[in-house]
Amino acid sequence: MKNYYYLLTLLCFITGSVNAQISIEGEVTNTEGDPILGANVLLTEANGTMTNNEGTYRFTNVKIGEYVLKVSFLGFKPQEKKILVKQNKDMKFDFVLTTSSEQLQEVEITGRKEKSYKNNVTFAATKTATAIKDIPQAVSYVTKEVFADQQAYRVNDIVKNISGVNTYSYYDDFTFRGFRSGDTYINGLRVVGLFGPEPLLANIERVEVIKGPASAMFGNSIPGGIMNRVTKKPLTKESKAINFTLGSFNTLRTTADFTGAINEKKTLLYRLNLAYENSDSFRNIQEYKSYVIAPSISFLPTSKTRINFDLVITNFDGKLDRGQPIFGATSGSDIYATPISFAIGATNDYHQSDVVYSTLSLSHQFSDKLSFNASYIKYLFDEDLQEHRTSNQFAIDGSGNSIPTSMGMMVIKRQGQTIADNLSSYFVYKENTGTLEHKIVAGVDYNQQKSPIGNAQSIASGYLLQGGGASSSAADFSNFQLDANGNPIPNVPHFDLQTPTYSIAQFNDYIYDESVTNPTKYFTYGFYVQDQIKWNKFQLLLGGRQEYYNDIENYDQTNEKVTTQHKFLPRVGMVYAATSNINVYGTYTESFQPQGVASLNNPQAGGPFDPVNAFMLETGAKGEFFNKRLSANLALYFIENNNILVNANDTSNPDLLIQRGQEQSKGVELDVNGRILPNLSITANYAYNEAIITESDNASEVGEYKENAPLHQGGIFGKYTFIGGQFKGIGLTLGSNFVGKRNTREATLQLPSYMVVDAGVSYKVDKFNIQCLVNNIGDKTHWVGGYSYTRLYPGKPRNFLLSVGYTF
Template structure:
């Protein structure tokens, strides 16, 4: 018995001694903005590890005394490690703050952005490589998904107010960049079909970024003002799931879901699924809409050297095409308030249905530490089914052929068609050193193709009825127009009475249509480029050049098919100097190239041949990171010159005659600020001064005229403050305002007024629930975001509210 007692006491003593010599280790892992990094990996030894929980906390218990290396890693961030000595302490705490890494394996964006901030650190599109925005010698503006959420933005048009120098031109996917109207659309750095219709939804978008100024050295033919790139959400290596429900003004009902995480234990297979649905009306008459998005994404990381990503995005829009608000004509004075902003032209039976499906496949393979290959391919298919009553862009004619300012001329368009785009981007990245110089060399090939196949067609009903039957829109037939009892011409489609509007279920059989099948079309372009990012001490030099070939095919797939080729070499030079650890100063020179349309080049009546539109830009500025790198600020000063703009000569004897207007200039200053001033105070702010004018023209009246929808001043600010105190913990306040100066339209006598709009909201976070309430246009300011003429203006939304409830798990 004594022996058993002795052994028992010895065991207890040893266990007590072991317990006294073991230590508990805990800590918290956050990013540079103080955001917990859920899912971060923590390794205490080769076989002992854990992951951070939802709040970024981790822990190890009963760790024996000894020497350890505590290692922390998280995808997209620079890993950290600490040497740990344990000598029987009861508990030790080690916290980590990880910084985003711009030197990731991927040179194409295959895995997602993990930060949760208004600030974005890296862009892939501006240089084809993962480069810190601070190190790019060109202005790059952006809006992150965190801003989308706090502003309850649902479409691209809702967020461009956060970007300096970008202004809406109309309700469509249609903007001005530094005074130049937008052209092609880009997704993940790849060119797709520009849809002149429904605004793209944001449910599957990680961020919207604008590369300012000419970007042809990277993207080929593009406008001189800049390009907008939409980056889709990619899978993350940690589990995140969120659902959100929104209701609001104009019978708005929305829901979104975002699920992501690893599929297998090794985290070599990741997934993401974004879903969205909307059913809502509008402050605009007849403009109800239904839309949805289904967007799955898979990332496969089979080895440390290879990464593959596949995206599929399915979108649908079912509504009407809003052609804008008409007002009384110029002969009645240019009273922009002559009709209410809710006023829309159309009929109850009109519809606009679009289906867009696109898929992206991206590959990154690293042969060695210094050499990698990268490729991205997108297939984009857009289908449209349209029936609309719309303005004929002129007012009704009286018996003498004079316009009647309160009666709108109308036309009916019925259209069905499909457009297909294919884009391939492939390039090698090679890193090397020559003495004190560090090189990152990019050499690649891009191919872009867009076509409309056989079967696209539309029909028109327009003009006035003829006495002998039929209809005509030609002024030469005015004497033969059928007349009513007052002697006025009888329209093919009844005029729209701006003083007494009526909406009906239209009978298309009442109109005389002209069928207009569309000839199949195709264009393709390709470019070979090389770029070197050279780093020496505090200097970073970017040298690049691209040889671009643009091929436009008329009578595609027909016996008389004809190809027209235009080409241009496009240089790019930029220099960045690190003036301090926080501030970089930069300067750049770059060019753009826009080929003339094949219809203009091949039409002998047009008066050609015509030179391509080309532009160049000088830009200088400064980029800084402040408040412990939580806040980014970019300042840019630029000058852009655009030449050989093609416009109609307005020759009454030859309506096809064109002329090259000469020259346009844009110069200005821009400022963008994004990030956090305090851990609980986020802000995004911008200001732009842009003087975009016509400087050379055969028409003396045009010289010195400011370009359309290009305000001299515009800007905005939006911020969110979250209370930290015990009594108000979880409550957040949002406040924002944006202003836009006066803008010209396509009508010389019509100018859109300046405006200031304010938004305010409140949110509450409790556990995993988030409730947001936002009032847009708090003071109910009547304003116009863009416009063409008296027949087509685009008013901004009056005061409205949005209430959302979200759950993260």
């Protein structure tokens, strides 16, 4: 009996050991002892959790065995511990995470690993990998995670998330702090400003806007800021994702994103982004067909050398939407006179374009102190356009009076190519002099843009002449052919705004003015030096650039002539670490925009003219909160823009120009991005911008707000994900954005203010993610931008997008 008792006791002990309810718990803090909320804790690949408000975590029902306990959090160095669970005893493991300040690249060659609305580093603002909070200038951004949650497909879909940026038209066309956008930048390199198809986001990691004058880094640029699009780069970790989307307006889209290592040593990485779209629009006879093929390769032969190559092939096939016309052209005209779906055109109009660009980047570390960095991009844009569009004026009757219900029309046929090349190269040298830490950048860059031989267009417009031909000149009014009602006969039939019809146009029936576009080219080069000096809690940025802008008249012809304009561009900024998580800053910088060569070299224009130039004073604060999960940037600024070139309106000399006028922009901006809780992400922005004309020969203009520059605008978007219980995996999104009243180019036409609300729900289970988003829930009629009575740009009515994604 005694032996049986011992055997039973032994069996109970063994059974208890096997089925022991062992738990592992601990606390995760930073080096200052503060708990870190939302840190990722992995016991196995399939068993993970997050720390709570007290920074603690807990695993239960852990079996006996060996494990690797891993802890990671954005902005901190990850840690791991090997643990052995060998007896029925609870275990405790604490972690103290240190801030990660390691920057392995000065040129962005390998991809961003974070998966958050928050971005920590920018490369374009200073030519070096610098924390955004350490840059003495406002830098706003939108990450691909926001793209995904808002189901955004084009750049125009996401600018609502950036303070101080407003849509001007349906094209790649915006205002920054009240100033209309100019050139486009990809990976910090200037390319062709398309002013046409909206750029797609399928291969874009993030969109960032460097606010205010950026000429000290990029040369000639507008005073409001520049938009930089950063392409996705390869990751060392294997990842594959596909997504299918359908929605309103017969929208069909699909995207794919594959990345990982090609070899075992992970010295050769790849990424491939693919996208295709076939959809209509809420606008009449408009349609979109497009695709993107974007492979990227990163080669890391040593720890000191990194090389990346991107190739992006994009095709657009649709129509160029010139906007919505409305009745009349006088004060009090009803902006709601025509439906927002109303568009002008013919059924067989088309706009086909191809964009191909490739980027090659190199980063080499000679020593701990010295590195060399270079990037080169070649950008090609091919266009084939055939369209009916408004002539920007209403039809006229036999007395020369406007007919407010009938639109004058014109036809444009255009084929051409534009090519851009941009090379940026610089050295970075790090050195300490006493208690001062220096990061010195010295470099040179070269940019050129040209339109080669072969570009041409044909334009049909105006009214038929009695002796043959056509004219748009009022001086020929008495010679216009007249119809049975005594009204001039148009070369291109007028468009009836009351009873619109869309047909297959006979393009050969029109009379065209044929024109060959002369080859054009401009090139710029600049030399710059910059020093980022750190002392105690202070950081000083001192920079200067000597810029040379060269415009070629009659390019590639025997009478070729080069006109050079140049300017020195300073940049000074100071950052002070007021607390451990808040920096305050101030900056002074300038911008430079050369005058066009046609104006400079036209003796009738009255030149020579000085370049347009501006300066900015800005101050603000940048903070990181909730254990660095959330960033908030506040900026106050003043910009003055001078030497604006306008027509003198001299009847005896229509080419005469005068250089006068001044514009000022001042305001305050706030951007918030990141996570408040581990499962609550948010992006919010607000801007108060007073962009006005302060000097003008036309007294009525003084004090007027600039066009498409609202006084108030802002928005908020958030996503809450359930991480436990029966709703686990369900995500809820809610957002709203508002824009105040805006002036247009017509003194009597103002766009009304608006606010729209979007909401959605998603469900993530295993590797599937299903999303449904409803935009403009209230079906608010609104206009995102506009030129005049003939060209307004309405926003989308209520619409939905439904997508299914799979990650493997």
